[in-house]
Amino acid sequence: xxxxxxxxxxxxxxxxxPLLLFTGLAxxxxxxxxxxxxxxxxxxxxxxxxxxxxxxxxxxxYECRVVRFMIxxxxxFGGALSGVGVLYMWLAEFPxxxxxxWAWWAYFWSGTVGFLSFLTxxxxxxxxxxxxxxxxxxxxxxxxxxxxxFPQMAPAxxxxxxxxxxxxxxxxxxxxxxxxxxxxxxxxxxxAGAVILIGGMTRVFVPEDLLYMxxxxxxxxxxxxxxxxxxxxxxxxFGGALxTTGIVMGxxxxxxxxxxxxWEALLxxxxxxxxxxxxxxxxxxxxxxxxLLPAYFAATLFYVGMGLTYRQMGxxxxxxxx
Numbered sequence: 001x002x003x004x005x006x007x008x009x010x011x012x013x014x015x016x017x018p019l020l021l022f023t024g025l026a027x028x029x030x031x032x033x034x035x036x037x038x039x040x041x042x043x044x045x046x047x048x049x050x051x052x053x054x055x056x057x058x059x060x061x062y063e064c065r066v067v068r069f070m071i072x073x074x075x076x077f078g079g080a081l082s083g084v085g086v087l088y089m090w091l092a093e094f095p096x097x098x099x100x101x102w103a104w105w106a107y108f109w110s111g112t113v114g115f116l117s118f119l120t121x122x123x124x125x126x127x128x129x130x131x132x133x134x135x136x137x138x139x140x141x142x143x144x145x146x147x148x149x150f151p152q153m154a155p156a157x158x159x160x161x162x163x164x165x166x167x168x169x170x171x172x173x174x175x176x177x178x179x180x181x182x183x184x185x186x187x188x189x190x191x192a193g194a195v196i197l198i199g200g201m202t203r204v205f206v207p208e209d210l211l212y213m214x215x216x217x218x219x220x221x222x223x224x225x226x227x228x229x230x231x232x233x234x235x236x237x238f239g240g241a242l243x244t245t246g247i248v249m250g251x252x253x254x255x256x257x258x259x260x261x262x263w264e265a266l267l268x269x270x271x272x273x274x275x276x277x278x279x280x281x282x283x284x285x286x287x288x289x290x291x292l293l294p295a296y297f298a299a300t301l302f303y304v305g306m307g308l309t310y311r312q313m314g315x316x317x318x319x320x321x322x
Contacts, residue, residue, distance in 0.1 A: 016148025019141045020107060021092040026138055028085025031241075034078030035276060038071045039283070046129050051226050061223050065213045068284040073234040075283070079276015080241035083269035084114070087248040090265035095256055101153040104146070106251035110244045111142055117197065117240025126229040131237070178308025179253060182266065185302045186250035189273075192294065193243025200235030204228060208291040245273060263313035267306055274299045 037044070043055045051058070059067045088107070095103035118135050199206065210216060220227045249266065256262050278295050281287060 015152055016145040017092045017096055019145030020096065020149065021089055023138055023142045023145065024085045024088025024090075024092060026085070026134075027088060028082045030134065031078040031080070031082030031085060031272070034081065035075050036078075038074035038078065041067070041071065043070075044128075044130055047230060050126060050230060051224055053224060058223070058227075062213060062215055062219075066215075066220070066223070066227070069209065069213050069286070070231060070234060072280050072284045072286055073231065073238055075280040076277045077234060077238040077241055079272045079274075079280075080238060080245055082276075083273040084110070084241060084245050084248060086265055086269040086272065087245070087252065090261065091248070091252070094259070094261055095252075096149060099152055099154040100255070101155070102251055102255040104150060104153050106248050107142075107146060109251075110247040111146070113247060114240060114244040115139055115142070117236060117243075126226070126233045128233055173312075174308045175258075175312035178305040181301045181305030182253045182309065183250065185270075185298055185305060186246045186253055188294075188298045188301065189242050189246030189249065191246075192298070193239050193241070193246055195239070197236055197239030197243060200232050200239055204232045204235060206291070208288045212286045212288065242273075245269070258309070258313045260314050263306070263310060270302050270306070274302065 041055065048054050055067055091103045091106060096107075115135060118131065205217065217228065220231075249269070252262060252266070274295070278292065278299060281292060
């Protein structure tokens with residue numbers, strides 16, 4: 001009689017994909033929790049402990065606009081984080097299952113940026129303990145999953161996306177235009193994420209933010225010296241999540257086989273991100289056209305691209321892209 005003599009740990013972690021799938025699920029749930037908590041007007045307990053004041057107390061200042069601004073940041077972050085989680089789960093279940101090396105590198109570069117962005121929180125002296133514990137818990141899962149999956153990856157044979165999508169002399173298909181729009185959306189997310197990430201580490205606010213709250217940075221310091229560091233933490237978290245989304249989406253659009261599951265993953269991920277980033281402005285009344293124009297433009301590119309690629313992706317793969 002054959003006896004399965006694997007260790008329990010090896011059986012659970014398998015070839016590494018379950019760990020990466022779990023990482024994606026954890027990110028999705030964390031993002032959903034961030035949306036729920038912010039939308040119900042609550043701060044995390046350690047946020048209030050750091051400020052030394054409750055959200056109700058802070059809401060008494062400037063007609064609660066400071067609290068609403070923080071809710072705006074946190075819902076946008078939650079949407080982006082859930083979007084990353086969806087794409088991570090798709091990567092683990094589909095391209096990584098078929099040993100696509102580009103998928104492994106999508107995890108590597110996005111995970112590197114995502115986990116390193118935690119260090120930017122320290123620039124203003126605020127250590128988010130819950131975020132820190134979650135990072136310390138997820139990082140070993142992610143790292144072990146990456147180590148265990150890499151030896152199984154097929155030899156790299158990446159081909160030029162430009163050649164594949166736009167062969168010389170051939171008419172341009174709507175799918176190719178849609179694919180290009182999705183690639184541009186990914187570039188836009190990278191740029192927006194970098195700008196927000198750098199801004200969160202430096203000046204923190206753009207003029208439209210202060211106009212919405214109807215105050216100056218000095219007024220925030222007057223309320224509580226720890227308010228700006230806490231808001232900066234929220235900003236860089238959102239920027240890091242956006243940049244990470246751009247990396248994963250870019251790899252997926254450029255290298256993945258077209259398929260129904262890819263289209264669905266992109267739709268769910270993008271909808272979480274754009275509804276969170278744009279919808280929250282209606283929720284808190286932050287309706288500055290200049291501030292929202294880049295998000296409207298990116299959402300238009302995304303949904304037009306999704307519309308143009310729908311029929312072709314639904315028909316399945318058109319060839320292998322390693």
